Amino acid sequence: MVEASFPDELWYSSFRVTRGTFAYILHEICDDISRQDTPMRKAVTPNRRLAITLYYLASTAEYRTIANLFGVSVAFVSTCIKEVCEAISNKMASAISFPSGDNLLKVIQGYDEDWGFPMCGGAIDGTHIPILAPNESHTDYINRKGYLMQGQI
Numbered sequence: 001m002v003e004a005s006f007p008d009e010l011w012y013s014s015f016r017v018t019r020g021t022f023a024y025i026l027h028e029i030c031d032d033i034s035r036q037d038t039p040m041r042k043a044v045t046p047n048r049r050l051a052i053t054l055y056y057l058a059s060t061a062e063y064r065t066i067a068n069l070f071g072v073s074v075a076f077v078s079t080c081i082k083e084v085c086e087a088i089s090n091k092m093a094s095a096i097s098f099p100s101g102d103n104l105l106k107v108i109q110g111y112d113e114d115w116g117f118p119m120c121g122g123a124i125d126g127t128h129i130p131i132l133a134p135n136e137s138h139t140d141y142i143n144r145k146g147y148l149m150q151g152q153i
């Protein structure tokens with residue numbers, strides 16, 4: 001299996017979770033994403049279904065690229081991502097907590113001091129937008145997805 005052969009560093013950059021977190025998520029949703037083998041084909045394992053979904057969420061890869069990497073069809077990738085995301089949402093919504101009271105004030109203060117984002121109470125992920133970076137220190141504007149448009153501002 002492709003994901004089993006990944007060294008730890010490649011694992012994290014591919015799935016954006018540790019192996020331990022992957023195992024925890026899999027344990028929580030395994031029954032919801034398991035499918036039965038049929039006389040026509042063997043079912044894709046829950047492990048592979050979760051890996052496909054996390055790979056998609058962690059990358060800019062197209063369905064076709066993911067299908068080729070994991071040895072499944074493009075249509076399967078589409079269906080798989082929807083089903084796994086629904087299972088995560090249904091089973092694990094309580095795992096997401098939002099700060100409140102003094103903790104919220106500390107988080108807001110930290111985002112303002114560290115990043116210059118006033119009144120920010122937390123972040124789940126970001127939207128990556130290509131920009132025209134200033135000529136000076138332009139490499140500071142490259143994100144983990146490699147976006148950079150160097151030019152004059």
